[in-house]
Amino acid sequence: MIGKNKIKLIKSLSFKKYRQKYGLFLVEGDKNVREILISDYQVNELYATENFLESDEKIISHALKINKVNTSELKKASLLVQPQHAMAICPIPVSKRKIPGLKKLTLYLDGIQDPGNMGTIIRICDWFGIEELICSPCTADVYNPKVIQASMGSFCRVRISYMPFEKIAGLAGELKIPVFGTFIEGVNIYKEILPDNALVVLGNEGCGISKEASQMIEYKIKIPSFCKKEESAESLNVAVAAGIVCSEFKRQTYSK
Amino acid sequence: MIGKNKIKLIKSLSFKKYRQKYGLFLVEGDKNVREILISDYQVNELYATENFLESDEKIISHALKINKVNTSELKKASLLVQPQHAMAICPIPVSKRKIPGLKKLTLYLDGIQDPGNMGTIIRICDWFGIEELICSPCTADVYNPKVIQASMGSFCRVRISYMPFEKIAGLAGELKIPVFGTFIEGVNIYKEILPDNALVVLGNEGCGISKEASQMIEYKIKIPSFCKKEESAESLNVAVAAGIVCSEFKRQTYSK
Numbered sequence: 001m002i003g004k005n006k007i008k009l010i011k012s013l014s015f016k017k018y019r020q021k022y023g024l025f026l027v028e029g030d031k032n033v034r035e036i037l038i039s040d041y042q043v044n045e046l047y048a049t050e051n052f053l054e055s056d057e058k059i060i061s062h063a064l065k066i067n068k069v070n071t072s073e074l075k076k077a078s079l080l081v082q083p084q085h086a087m088a089i090c091p092i093p094v095s096k097r098k099i100p101g102l103k104k105l106t107l108y109l110d111g112i113q114d115p116g117n118m119g120t121i122i123r124i125c126d127w128f129g130i131e132e133l134i135c136s137p138c139t140a141d142v143y144n145p146k147v148i149q150a151s152m153g154s155f156c157r158v159r160i161s162y163m164p165f166e167k168i169a170g171l172a173g174e175l176k177i178p179v180f181g182t183f184i185e186g187v188n189i190y191k192e193i194l195p196d197n198a199l200v201v202l203g204n205e206g207c208g209i210s211k212e213a214s215q216m217i218e219y220k221i222k223i224p225s226f227c228k229k230e231e232s233a234e235s236l237n238v239a240v241a242a243g244i245v246c247s248e249f250k251r252q253t254y255s256k
Numbered sequence: 257m258i259g260k261n262k263i264k265l266i267k268s269l270s271f272k273k274y275r276q277k278y279g280l281f282l283v284e285g286d287k288n289v290r291e292i293l294i295s296d297y298q299v300n301e302l303y304a305t306e307n308f309l310e311s312d313e314k315i316i317s318h319a320l321k322i323n324k325v326n327t328s329e330l331k332k333a334s335l336l337v338q339p340q341h342a343m344a345i346c347p348i349p350v351s352k353r354k355i356p357g358l359k360k361l362t363l364y365l366d367g368i369q370d371p372g373n374m375g376t377i378i379r380i381c382d383w384f385g386i387e388e389l390i391c392s393p394c395t396a397d398v399y400n401p402k403v404i405q406a407s408m409g410s411f412c413r414v415r416i417s418y419m420p421f422e423k424i425a426g427l428a429g430e431l432k433i434p435v436f437g438t439f440i441e442g443v444n445i446y447k448e449i450l451p452d453n454a455l456v457v458l459g460n461e462g463c464g465i466s467k468e469a470s471q472m473i474e475y476k477i478k479i480p481s482f483c484k485k486e487e488s489a490e491s492l493n494v495a496v497a498a499g500i501v502c503s504e505f506k507r508q509t510y511s512k
Contacts, residue, residue, distance in 0.1 A: 031490075038487065116372070124496060126489040129482035154489045190507045226385035226506050231294065233382040233410045234287075236499065240380060243496035244503040250482050251446045251504075 002047060002069060007077045010089070014079050016141050023092050025143035028078060033086040035153030037062045041090050047074060048086035063088065079145050092143055100132050100161060100168065102177050104197060105249055108168060109135045110213050111204035112238060118142070119150020120239035121202070126154035128246040133160045134168055136213075165201070169216040172199045179217050181209050182241055186222035189248055196253045202242050221245070258303060258325060263333045266345070270335050272397050279348050281399035284334060289342040291409030293318045297346050303330060304342035319344065335401050348399055356388050356417060356424065358433050360453060361505055364424060365391045366469050367460035368494060374398070375406020376495035377458075382410035384502040389416045390424055392469075421457070425472040428455045435473050437465050438497055442478035445504050452509045458498050477501070 002010075012018035013026040024044070027036050030052065037043060037059040046063035053060055053068060060066060074083050100106065107130055112118050118140040125133050140147055142160045172179050180194075181201035201217055203209035209217070223244050225232055236244070258266075268274035269282040280300070283292050286308065293299060293315040302319035309316055309324055316322060330339050356362065363386060368374050374396040381389050396403055398416045428435050436450075437457035457473055459465035465473070479500050481488055492500070 035487070120493045120496060123489050123493060126483055127479075127481050127492050129484060150493075152489065157483070157485055157487065157489075190510055223383075223503065224510075225383050226510075227382055227413070228385060229413055231291070231413065233379050233408065233413075236383050237376045237379060237406075237495070239493070240376060240496055240499035243492065244499050247479065247500040247503065248507075254446055254480075254482075 002067070002073050002077045010077045010087070011079065013089075014145055016144070019092065019141070019143050024089055025092050025148070026079065026145050027088040027090060027148055028080055028083065028086075028145060029149060030084045030086055031153050032148060032151075033088050034059065035156045036088055036090060039156035041093065041156060043088045043090050045089040046086065047077065047088070049074065052085040080149070095161060099171065100134055100159070102132070102168075102172060102175055102197075102199060104132070105130055105246070106132045106134065106199050107242065107246075108165065108199055108201045109133065109139045110165060110201055110209050111136050111207075112139045112202070113205055115140045115144045115146035116150045117205065117237070117239045118144075119147040119152075119155070121242045122147070122151040122158050122160070123154040124239065124243045124246055125158045126151075128250050130246065131157075131159055133158050135160065135162045136165055136210075137162050165210075165213040165216065168199065169213075178219055180219040180221055181214065181217035182245060183209065183214070183220040183222060184235070186220035188224045189221045189245065190224065192219075192221060194249050194252045196249075196256075198249065200245060200249070202238055202245075205238055258323070258329050258333045266333045266343070267335065269345075270401055272400070275348065275397070275399050280345055281348050281404070282335065282401045283344040283346060283404055284336055284339065284342075284401060285405060286340045286342055287409050288404060288407075289344050290315065291412045292344055292346060295412035297349065297412060299344045299346050301345040302342065303333065303344075305330065308341040336405070351417060355427065356390055356415070358388070358424075358428060358431055358453075358455060360388070361386055361502070362388045362390065362455050363498065363502070364421065364455055364457045365389065365395045366421060366457055366465050367392050367463075368395045368458070369461055371396045371400045371402035372406045373461065373493070373495045374400075375403040375408075375411070377498045378403070378407040378414050378416070379410040380495065380499045380502055381414045382407075384506050386502065387413075387415060389414050391416065391418045392421055392466075393418050421466075421469040421472065424455065425469075434475055436475040436477055437470065437473035438501060439465065439470070439476040439478060440491070442476035444480045445477045445501065446480065448475075448477060450505050450508045452505075452512075454505065456501060456505070458494055458501070461494055
């Protein structure tokens with residue numbers, strides 16, 4: 001049984017204001033919950049069905065408090081239309097690292113708004129071994145339950161931090177790390193020789209990379225369109241573009 | 257003003273059953289509505305704000321019936337949480353073409369369920385000049401308003417048809433078109449020399465390509481993961497994978 005006050009707390013975690021107030025975030029979905037249980041994150045409370053709890057007792061024991069519930073109880077508390085078998089309430093960790101290393105290929109998100117896109121990009125980072133994802137302060141919050149949901153557990157393995165672009169651009173400058181960004185007027189990415197190590201900037205869904213950031217980006221690239229019709233898609237979805245750009249950087253590294 | 261019965265009709269168009277019953281589909285969002293007005297699709301009814309109607313009178317005149325409404329009226333009828341300034345009701349065209357040409361790079365979707373993924377893949381096709389998208393009968397319906405929404409107008413420029421895989425695989429065989437598919441156990445796509453013309457199969461979000469289809473696919477490819485951690489993302493989002501695969505085919509064609 002999940003008490004009324006607890007349900008109220010859980011529902012409130014869809015809002016950043018309450019996540020910050022309580023210092024908590026919500027993880028839903030069997031895969032996400034399993035991933036967080038084996039990660040370095042702390043799990044304060046686990047709500048799960050008997051089947052889920054019995055599926056892997058070793059990892060379940062990582063939760064500080066375990067509550068057996070049935071699916072209809074879970075449904076009452078869930079933020080999902082079709083909840084699965086588990087949810088976890090976890091403390092938002094205090095960030096210990098202030099300066100990202102920039103030792104490998106790194107992405108910077110300049111104002112991504114859609115939590116689904118943000119989560120999908122975290123999953124892309126995980127796939128391509130990109131350990132560091134840096135976001136502008138106005139980018140979607142990683143602890144938004146929709147971001148967690150779309151990341152499919154990858155949020156446990158990618159370090160995510162928020163900082164203004166000028167700061168990270170300054171650091172890249174000091175370390176002589178080239179800064180790339182995707183622009184409509186950029187050069188064809190297929191024609192470029194891409195370095196193994198770079199900072200790659202992706203912009204907002206509607207307006208792209210901000211003017212301020214644009215001025216600090218040395219290498220402007222684009223994924224060329226092959227549509228020969230007069231009218232064509234204006235752009236690719238930003239998560240798809242992120243996937244293609246990461247793939248091309250990694251393909252070139254791999255092919256060297 | 258949009259009458260009660262019309263609102264009921266509009267809302268019903270989120271269900272395939274009613275789209276089939278009335279032979280109609282709904283297009284929302286300013287970009288989508290503009291695109292359909294300049295396309296070969298017929299627009300039976302246009303509901304739009306004064307600003308939208310005045311923005312481009314030439315294309316507006318393509319609608320058979322034009323209704324000026326305000327934003328709160330539009331909000332009542334809309335399926336979107338944040339409706340924009342226009343919606344259109346259009347007849348579902350009777351498909352005239354039964355056999356796809358397979359003359360260029362073509363995608364086949366084997367059971368894609370999420371309308372957002374389907375719409376994003378249509379947008380990818382448009383971007384990469386892929387004119388033909390073929391879907392298994394159990395793939396999401398292109399006239400689902402969420403598919404239309406995510407396609408950002410690209411549904412007007414990509415031919416979409418539904419047919420069982422054995423039929424299209426048979427046709428590919430006759431025409432000697434190679435058939436590719438993405439599989440976890442596939443060969444590294446970056447190592448393959450890809451042809452300009454191929455049929456590329458993408459599978460369902462959860463289960464991948466069906467067993468039946470798998471047996472008919474000659475070239476099994478994968479996008480390699482670069483994550484060196486013990487645990488890593490199990491897969492990429494299918495629309496991201498579609499984007500990367502299309503990009504790699506087109507990059508190789510372009511580089512020849």
